[in-house]
Amino acid sequence: xxxxxxxxxxxxxxxxxxxxxxxxxxxxxxxxxxxxxxxxxxxxxxxxxxxxxxxxxxxxxxxxxxxxxxxxxxxxxxxxxxxxxxxxxxxxxxxxxxxxxxxxxxxxxxxxxxxxxxxxxxxxxxxxxxxxxxxxxxxxxxxxxxxxxxxxxxxxxxxxxxxxxxxxxxxxxxxxxxxxxxxxxxxxxxxxxxxxxxxxxxxxxxxxxxxxxxxxxxxxxxxxxxxxxxxxxxxxxxxxxxxxxxxxxxxxxxxxxxxxxxxxxxxxxxxxxxxxxxxxxxxxxxxxxxxxxxxxxxxxxxxxxxxx
Amino acid sequence: xxxxxxxxxxxxxxxxxxxxxxxxxxxxxxxxxxxxxxxxxxxxxxxxxxxxxxxxxxxxxxxxxxxxxxxxxxxxxxxxxxxxxxxxxxxxxxxxxxxxxxxxxxxxxxxxxxxxxxxxxxxxxxxxxxxxxxxxxxxxxxxxxxxxxxxxxxxxxxxxxxxxxxxxxxxxxxxxxxxxxxxxxxxxxxxxxxxxxxxxxxxxxxxxxxxxxxxxxxxxxxxxxxxxxxxxxxxxxxxxxxxxxxxxxxxx
Ligand SMILES: Cc1cc2nc3c(=O)[nH]c(=O)nc-3n(C[C@H](O)[C@H](O)[C@H](O)COP(=O)(O)OP(=O)(O)OC[C@H]3O[C@@H](n4cnc5c(N)ncnc54)[C@H](O)[C@@H]3O)c2cc1C
Ligand SMILES: Nc1ncnc2c1ncn2[C@@H]1O[C@H](COP(=O)(O)O)[C@@H](O)[C@H]1O
Numbered sequence: 315x316x317x318x319x320x321x322x323x324x325x326x327x328x329x330x331x332x333x334x335x336x337x338x339x340x341x342x343x344x345x346x347x348x349x350x351x352x353x354x355x356x357x358x359x360x361x362x363x364x365x366x367x368x369x370x371x372x373x374x375x376x377x378x379x380x381x382x383x384x385x386x387x388x389x390x391x392x393x394x395x396x397x398x399x400x401x402x403x404x405x406x407x408x409x410x411x412x413x414x415x416x417x418x419x420x421x422x423x424x425x426x427x428x429x430x431x432x433x434x435x436x437x438x439x440x441x442x443x444x445x446x447x448x449x450x451x452x453x454x455x456x457x458x459x460x461x462x463x464x465x466x467x468x469x470x471x472x473x474x475x476x477x478x479x480x481x482x483x484x485x486x487x488x489x490x491x492x493x494x495x496x497x498x499x500x501x502x503x504x505x506x507x508x509x510x511x512x513x514x515x516x517x518x519x520x521x522x523x524x525x526x527x528x529x530x531x532x533x534x535x536x537x538x539x540x541x542x543x544x545x546x547x548x549x550x551x552x553x554x555x556x557x558x559x560x561x562x563x564x565x566x567x568x569x570x571x572x573x574x575x576x577x578x579x580x581x582x583x584x585x586x587x588x589x590x591x592x593x594x595x596x597x598x599x600x601x602x603x604x605x606x607x608x609x610x611x612x613x614x615x616x617x618x619x620x621x622x
Numbered sequence: 623x624x625x626x627x628x629x630x631x632x633x634x635x636x637x638x639x640x641x642x643x644x645x646x647x648x649x650x651x652x653x654x655x656x657x658x659x660x661x662x663x664x665x666x667x668x669x670x671x672x673x674x675x676x677x678x679x680x681x682x683x684x685x686x687x688x689x690x691x692x693x694x695x696x697x698x699x700x701x702x703x704x705x706x707x708x709x710x711x712x713x714x715x716x717x718x719x720x721x722x723x724x725x726x727x728x729x730x731x732x733x734x735x736x737x738x739x740x741x742x743x744x745x746x747x748x749x750x751x752x753x754x755x756x757x758x759x760x761x762x763x764x765x766x767x768x769x770x771x772x773x774x775x776x777x778x779x780x781x782x783x784x785x786x787x788x789x790x791x792x793x794x795x796x797x798x799x800x801x802x803x804x805x806x807x808x809x810x811x812x813x814x815x816x817x818x819x820x821x822x823x824x825x826x827x828x829x830x831x832x833x834x835x836x837x838x839x840x841x842x843x844x845x846x847x848x849x850x851x852x853x854x855x856x857x858x859x860x861x862x863x864x865x866x867x868x869x870x871x872x873x874x
Contacts, residue, residue: 324787383792384755384765407785411767414720414755423721423840424752436844441749445639446648447849450841488764488795492780495789505786533874541804551770551784551805558660558744558804560786566873577635583852587873589864595857604855604871607864617861622874 315344315434320391320403320412321362323350323382328358331506332404334365334468339461341367341469342431343400348372348475351390353380363475371475376482381491382408386483388415393483395420395456399434405460405561417458424458425450429465443557443580463505464563464584497550504536504553509566512538512555512582515546516571516592516611523548525615526570532619538562538582540572556581571611574599591615623737623774625668625677627702628727629661629684631693632747645845648747650714657693660742662700663802666809667772668740669701676774677738679703683730685710685723691825698820699812705823706730710830710837717748722830722837724756729833731761736797738779743768743801754801764794768803 317340322329328350340346346367350359351374359373372394378386391412395401401416403409405427417424429447430438436451437459504510511533513526523543530537539549541556555562557580567585572578574590574597582588583602590603593610600606607614633639633648634656640649657665671677682697684690685708694705708726710718731739744751758765766772766781770789773780774796782791784803812820830837858864868874 381790381792384758384767388759407768410751411755411765414750414752415759415765417752418721418724418756418759421721423719424750424756425841426750426752439749440849441846442633442639442648442747443749444849446641446846448846449844451844453840453842486762489766490793492791492793494787494791496787545805550788551803552786552788557746557749566868576638587868587871588852588855589868600857601854602852605864605867606855606857607861608857609861614861618864621861621865 315399316397317343317346317400317402318391318394318398319346319348320401320409321348321350321358322404322406322408323352323355323358326352326354326358328361330361331468331503332406332463333362335463335466336402336404336461337365337367337469338466339428339431340400340402343434345369347398349374349391349394351379351387353377359477363477364471364473366470366473368473368475371477372480373477374480374482378482378485382412383489383491384412384415385486385488387412388419389486390483391416392419394480398456400457400459402459402461404463409460413458413460420456420458422454422456422458423452425452426460427462428459429462443576444583445576462561464561501530502534502536504538505560505562507536508564509533509535510538510562510564511535511568511570512540512572513543513549513570514540514572515542517543517548520548525611529568529615529619532622540578569599570615572599573597574602623677624679624681624734625671625738625740626731626734626736627661627664627668627680627682627697628723628739628741628753629665629682629693629697630658630742630745631655631684631686631690632658632745635659635746641846641848645847647715647843647846655689657696658742658745660744660802662809663804663806664740664742665697665700665702666807667802670807671774681706681734681736683708683727685718685726687711687714689714694825695820696812698823699817700810701816703823705825706828707825708828708830708833718837719839719841720750720752720756721840722835723753724760725835726830726833727757728760729835738774738797739799741799741801743803754799758799764798766792766794766798767801769800770803770805772800772806
């Protein structure tokens with residue numbers, strides 16, 4: 315069995331954590347070849363070659379792949395797909411955008427958000443916002459899979475796999491990049507952070523969200539949010555944790571002013587320790603919290619910030 | 623321009639899901655079913671395009687059991703002009719996979735020739751997040767998934783997408799497939815008069831066989847189980863107690 319793993323690359327930089335976690339999952343399936351695609355990606359390819367368990371790295375450098383447009387990247391993946399039994403990637407928004415397109419071009423059914431590899435054909439994945447776990451066996455010749463990174467440990471580094479340059483595939487010329495709006499932040503990345511502090515509707519306003527951010531900074535944490543906080547404009551969309559946002563599993567997750575709807579729990583219930591601060595003692599979040607504090611967040615959070 | 627909106631009948635998002643004790647699946651008998659929430663956003667966006675004079679007809683399509691008629695009536699009550707039901711199974715527990723759904727939709731599109739398909743980002747039952755991308759591949763069309771803002775302008779669309787890093791804006795060639803994210807719009811409720819009117823709007827009934835599409839699954843479901851439950855811990859009495867517990871646990 316041979317596996318083609320699509321590395322997560324943004325602006326020429328390898329997302330090491332997501333890629334190394336996907337390598338751990340992919341290594342259970344066979345020899346892993348990592349595909350790096352970008353406008354520039356030589357550095358990313360060199361870094362991917364250091365991940366333990368990687369047999370080979372393919373590097374496709376072309377302006378066409380600078381913004382990871384689905385049509386162009388899918389065409390590239392399909393152009394090299396013949397050599398592989400499995401095509402896999404970490405379940406990022408980029409991969410979720412691209413892999414189903416690849417699967418359809420190969421007449422295969424994509425298997426998304428896989429949380430466990432049973433064997434080369436059989437996988438576990440959560441459904442219904444994580445309220446059930448399905449074990450599925452694929453009948454397709456080629457399997458196209460995204461791995462939920464929060465359930466796999468990152469592979470180590472120290473390897474020096476060979477890097478091979480490959481040419482670009484034809485340009486489908488269907489879409490163009492216009493702009494990115496990316497907030498620069500010194501905080502750790504949400505899906506790989508050891509500590510996450512999240513705020514919900516209870517925080518009340520964008521200004522008051524500073525309380526959450528201050529606590530996060532004190533703890534060296536990433537900041538998360540519920541859907542309600544994002545919809546209300548308190549927090550940007552890329553902070554949303556949940557069924558249809560990001561899935562996180564940090565050592566410590568602190569939920570502030572979040573009720574604990576199943577759609578939110580789907581994104582954080584595998585955290586090691588969960589703390590909930592909510593003024594409503596009936597809030598469902600307390601049913602999953604290791605430590606619950608029934609309190610007004612406007613008093614409790616500043617006090618916590620001071621005493622930590 | 624015609625706009626096609628695929629809508630899926632799913633368990634209502636407020637219902638507590640129960641896994642059947644024998645591991646054969648999730649219990650869907652006598653459970654409240656609704657339109658997939660992302661598809662309500664897609665229907666809303668399509669209607670707004672019509673109201674803005676950018677679309678002249680909105681067609682809702684659902685694939686699955688005959689009860690999906692109710693979902694289509696909801697789309698009609700919101701403002702879709704007509705609907706197509708494609709019966710692909712008679713068992714409410716059988717989920718038609720995105721690849722098969724995309725193949726059927728591709729056939730419908732061949733007949734209807736829409737200029738735009740607006741679908742949901744993800745069905746909240748199977749959580750696949752795949753159908754729109756697959757459909758776009760089968761048609762050789764462009765794709766713009768996870769839309770937060772859509773601007774249709776003649777032969778192209780400018781779409782802002784919700785991505786892991788924030789927002790990305792792309793320009794795609796028409797015809798295209800756009801999938802909706804949560805912040806695209808707030809769907810309207812159907813008014814009572816519109817619910818009445820919807821009963822008279824045309825609803826075509828077809829079967830998967832009419833389109834010659836094989837809907838047998840590629841993923842055999844071996845079992846469905848409950849996830850490991852998380853137990854509630856303790857309620858602490860004060861911030862001081864919380865801090866000392868966290869220190870004890872080595873969490874801070
Ligand atoms: C299709 C779909 C997808 C969804 N995806 C997601 C998702 O990915 N992520 C997600 O989070 N949600 C998601 N949701 C939404 C989800 O169902 C809930 O609506 C949402 O999580 C609620 O957010 P919240 O807990 O912040 O708000 P609320 O439920 O309104 O809770 C606010 C909480 O704050 C508490 N509070 C208020 N004031 C204070 C105070 N001063 N001090 C302390 N506590 C206070 C209240 O007691 C309450 O418990 C989705 C919903 C749908 C339909
Ligand atoms: N059986 C179906 N009938 C109609 N539309 C569907 C069906 N399945 C999926 N879709 C559409 O595809 C979107 C994504 O679904 P999925 O790929 O299953 O997560 C949904 O939001 C719908 O718009």
